[in-house]
Amino acid sequence: MPFAATVLTLYPEMFPGPLGASLAGRALREGAWSLDTVQIRDFATDRHRSVDDTPAGGGAGMVLRADVLAAAVDHARERQPDAPVLAMTPRGRPLDQARVRSLAEGPGVTVLCGRFEGFDERIFEGRQVEQVSIGDYILSGGEMAALVLLDACIRLLPGVMGAASSGMDESFETGLLEYPQYTRPVDWEGRTIPEVLRSGDHARIEAWRRASAESDTRLRRPDLWERHEGARARPPSGARHENGTK
Incomplete structure (x- = not known):
């Protein structure tokens, strides 16, 4: 079975984006991995298809509702029961190469993309969702972070980089930055x-x-x-x- 990626997002049109080009794009076309997007708004229950509401206790912005998110997560789990669910959030554990390798060795991943002020915290209490951050900065939403996560995983899939040893000497694989590289002219x-x-x-x-x-x-x-x-x-x-x- 190929590595299967499912992305829960309010903006499915952002995918595959750059993952449709270069090595990842070729691997996608050749069936080395698959991509499915799920529109979170499809799980809203009111006539306005609301996915967010004002923060409890007051404050600026809007917060993604736990009930809508849970319905989307449950839907993805039914389709991919063995895939871990990761939520892209600056409050998560920093992503590292060891975690990327463990994900790439599995059946796939479901990625939950945040927007606005983030997630209702109860989604992490009510569902098994791993919180992941790609760095100490803020993006407009989790989609760009999801692209980073998926690219890091896809390049490690068998055959994507060509030679199996291609990625072994790169930064973070040994706990160190990679050594300087040179090529012609001398x-x-x-x-x-x-x-x-x-x-x-x-x-x-x-x-x-x-x-x-x-x-x-x-x-x-x-x-x-x-x-x-x-x-x-x-x-x-x-x-x-x-x-x-x-």
């Missing part, structure tokens, strides 16, 4: 490709790439570097017991 405006990359010495090249990745991560993303160093410092399972400590 000399450009007086700037040359580092000599080590032209040496043909694979051991030296590997060492340079590793050192560059560590240096760039330490300088540009100290948060990643701290997590990476913390992971390296942890002893392997059982090591403490072998040393006679508890």
Whole structure:
């Protein structure tokens, strides 16, 4: 079965958008993954097809109603019972490559796109919905975040990137930023490709790439570097017991 993506949205016309082009688009046309959009407004129960209401306690903006969202989520779950449901929201857990890989290895995903002031919190109490954020900034809605999430997953599907090893050395796959990349011409405006990359010495090249990745991560993303160093410092399972400590 191909990876199946279902998007719950007020703007289904935004899909596939960029996912219909390049590698993701080709994979979609070839059947490596499928895309279905569900109009949240179809689950409204009043004659105005209302999906939102004013915030309880007052305040600006509108909030997506839990009853309408729950009906849309239930509909998607009936069609894809094994797929996790993710809500794109700045209040969610930051998306990382490990979570992307776990999603890509599954049967698919249902993505709930927010709008306005966000979701009635009770949707997360009444339904199993994982809250996910793609960064510390605000978008007009969850659709752009859903495109990011799906693109990250689709590129990992078998055959989408071509060689299976294509994505293994990229940023975040090893907990580090990727090392700098170069290509021809060797000399450009007086700037040359580092000599080590032209040496043909694979051991030296590997060492340079590793050192560059560590240096760039330490300088540009100290948060990643701290997590990476913390992971390296942890002893392997059982090591403490072998040393006679508890």
